[in-house]
Amino acid sequence: MLIEDVKKQMTTPLGAPAYPKGPYFFHNREYLNIVYRTDLDSLRKIVPEPLEIEEPLVKFEVMYMPDVTGLGAYTECGQVIPVSFNGEKGEYLHAMYVDNHPAIAVGREASAYPKKLGAPKLFIDSDTLVGTLDYGSLRVANATMGFKHEPLDIRIAREELTRPTFMLKIVPDFNGKQKVCELVKTEISDLTIHGAWTGPARLQLFEHVLAPMADLPVREIVHASHILTDLILAAPSVVYDYLAEEKAAAGVKR
Template sequence: MKQQDVLRHVTTPLSNPAYAPVVPRFTNREYLNIVYRTDADALRAVVPEPLEIDEPLVRFEVMKMGDVSGYGPYTESGQAIPVSFEGERGEYLHAMYLDNFPATASGREISAYPKTIGSPRLFAENGALVGTLDYGSQRVATATMGYKHHRLDVAEAEAQITVPTFMLKTIPDYDGSPRVFELVRTEITDVVVKEAWTGPARLQLFQHVLAPLADLPVLEVVSASHILTDLTLAPVKPVFDYLKGARS
């Protein structure tokens, strides 16, 4: 394979790439969002500067991807933390667990999504919307919400899922020292909200050393939403370089 041909590839293995070179379009992406109040000290311990925390809130999410170009259907779960950066409000993605390797690999390599393996599920059962997350055979989260109890304003639903997102892009050098260490920003675009609901909700988190969601304990459930949408993820852009101590 000639050098110019090598450069056409974006990932390895060269003859069998881990993911397709496409910009994925999410069709029928279904959210279960539960915002809860947590311990302020625990939150400060995991949110990196220069991001700032206003209230000690966390959004637990389970997302069932109905269809995604390049990846197919899959399910994802994790925690996002409301933050601000230089006056702009957004969310810091703290942890993401999913059951699709191409989506995991591309999310980590091309962008900076903190994705790792997990077994999330989202389904309706006996009048409740149920979201679960297992790590191996162990349950680490169970969320329940009244199924379609009250309609949620479409504009409010869109505002919930389109806030700017901040993540850490970390790539080690060959000696183990940091080669890239950046705070990056992205956002959701081309959004079509098809359905949006709210209602009563509960959330349980269980201790696991390799899936430490419960390190941000649930003190009070603040709100919940159930949203069905189509959307596209914008490319990430660096906004702060930790190795330089300044904006990129």
């Protein structure tokens, strides 16, 4: 393969890339969101500066995506924390567990999604919407919500899903130091909501050293939603460079 052809590639291996070039369209993406109150001190240990914590809240989310352009079908589960940055309110995406390798690879390489391999599920059990997360053979989370108990105002559902999302982009260098360490922001675009509901919900988190969701313990359930959508994820932009001073000192241009 010629040098110019190598420079056109987005990922490896060259003969069978881990994921295709986007954009990625999500059809019939289904959310189970449970917002809960947690311990403020626990949040302070994990939310990176310069983000500021708004309230001691966490959103536990499970997303089933049956039709994603180029990536297939998969499920994600994660924790999202309400924050602000320079006065702008948004959410910090703390951790995600995903059952699809292309989605993990493109999320980490081409963007900044904090994805790890896990086994999340979203399904209906009789009259209950259920979200679970297993890490390896162990259960990490059980979430339950009454199935379509009450309609949720579409405006509220849209506000839930379109808040700016902040993430950390960290790429190591070969010398063991950070090559990239940035705070980035992204947002959902072209959102269509097909239905939205709320209802009673419960959430159990179980201790696991490599999937430490329980480090943000559940103290009180605040809100739950079940939302069906089509959407596109916008490309992220850098809002803060943690290595800016080192780069300036070394005369490195971004």
